[in-house]
Amino acid sequence: ELQARLLSAERERDQQAEQRRVEGHETQKQISEFERDVAELSSAMSTLRGQLEESARERGDLLDRETKLRLQLETQKTEHRSESAAHASQLDELRAQSVELAQQLAEMSTSRDRLRVQLEESDEHSAALASQAELAAKMAAQDAQQRAELRREMAEALTQAA
Numbered sequence: 001e002l003q004a005r006l007l008s009a010e011r012e013r014d015q016q017a018e019q020r021r022v023e024g025h026e027t028q029k030q031i032s033e034f035e036r037d038v039a040e041l042s043s044a045m046s047t048l049r050g051q052l053e054e055s056a057r058e059r060g061d062l063l064d065r066e067t068k069l070r071l072q073l074e075t076q077k078t079e080h081r082s083e084s085a086a087h088a089s090q091l092d093e094l095r096a097q098s099v100e101l102a103q104q105l106a107e108m109s110t111s112r113d114r115l116r117v118q119l120e121e122s123d124e125h126s127a128a129l130a131s132q133a134e135l136a137a138k139m140a141a142q143d144a145q146q147r148a149e150l151r152r153e154m155a156e157a158l159t160q161a162a
Helices: 002-081 085-161
Strands: none
Touching: 002 085
């Protein structure tokens, strides 16, 4: 009877050890998936940062171009106002250029507004990624705690089994 109980206890211990091994494998798999997710988030954040920097550069370029075009338009208007009536055909041509420049300015203004919206969306996305990274860090901490608890339980079980 004692031998039967010992065999039963040994089988139960083996089953528990197998279960712990399987749980440990699952935990390791989850950790690997989590680390892969964190790496993907990090890569996405890096890409977004690059896009934000590029958008900021483009916005700056557009603002510079708008300023130059405004100055160019004002300079042209001033120069051509002072010309004589003999240059009326040139004035008509410059007026047409002014209209074209005004259209370009309007397009640039629209483009600038679009970039501003993109920057706002990028900021929101960055905040969401930061929140996800924080959640991922919490999950990693919980996972580490669970792994430590599992190791402690396995050590206790091995101590008891010994």
